[in-house]
Amino acid sequence: MKVLGIYNLKSSIVCIATDNASVNLQMASEMQNQLPGFCADQQAIGCMAHTIHLAAQDGLKTLGETPEELATPNVNDSHGLMSLTNIINDPDGLHLNYSSIVSRRSKLATYLKQSPQRCEKFITTIHLLYDDLRPTKAVTLLSHVSTYEMLNCTWTLKDAYHHFCSTLNLQNYQLSAIE
Secondary structure (H helix, E strand, C coil): CCHHHHHCCCEEEEEEECCCHHHHHCCCCCCHHHHCCCCHHHHEECCCHHHHHHHHHHHHHCCEEEEEEEEEEEEECCHHHCCHHHCCCCHHHHHCHHHHHHHHHHHHHHHHHHCHHHHCCCCHHHCCCCCCCHHHHHHHHCCCCCHHHHHHHHHCCCHHHHHHHHHHCHHHHCCCCCC
């Protein structure tokens, strides 16, 4: 509010958007209290990427509870178990817990981000196992990407994850053979 006052912009706010729903609501409420004419209900918008991500997280929680009569996807397609079809449907009745996979991948990303040396070791592992992989794939795990992209990256780099977690004895982040 102080910066808006310094630049004489308090009456120029058209709308606000933040990347976090709780921050957005708090900011909108504060602005409504301090700015004449600002209506939080009409001038505060949520971040669409964040909203979609939250919806995807809720969707993942319900996977595995789909009706048995849904078509069984082919797990041998180009993306294997991480294909969109296999995320939506239970491949061959495996009842994979995608929420658990995402949770472990998120925790591994946090673990890697806490140390540049760990991150470098993981990227080195990727380069040792995948000659033709572009660096962007290696960094996908470490960035805030969609849940689908995280699962797709996990499938693509599954050998690197397994090798890295096994070498450093990181059972909490390890995927099972079926995952």
